Amino acid sequence: MQVHELKTCPHYFKEVLKENKLFEIRLNDRGYQVGDSVILKEWDNIKYSGREIRGKIKYILDDSFIGLAKGYVAFSLEITDIKI
Numbered sequence: 001m002q003v004h005e006l007k008t009c010p011h012y013f014k015e016v017l018k019e020n021k022l023f024e025i026r027l028n029d030r031g032y033q034v035g036d037s038v039i040l041k042e043w044d045n046i047k048y049s050g051r052e053i054r055g056k057i058k059y060i061l062d063d064s065f066i067g068l069a070k071g072y073v074a075f076s077l078e079i080t081d082i083k084i
Helices: 010-017
Strands: 003-008 023-027 037-043 048-061 072-083
Touching: 003 010, 010 037, 010 048, 010 072
Parallel strands: 003 037
Antiparallel strands: 023 072, 037 048, 048 072
């Protein structure tokens, strides 16, 4: 299993924090797998805020799903820890 550190803009970070957005759509340049850990790090295109949301990948849709661009995945996220 891998740990993926991902930049997340403040708007989306807040929605994950409120548990409204428990999915990510990302370029699959990391070989995401169910069970992998994810660290979402709030990033404002200049610097990190220091806030983080940690979670586990629970389910993955790959680009064989109609509607996802080639090379992209959508995965569901189970939050395991929050650092504010």
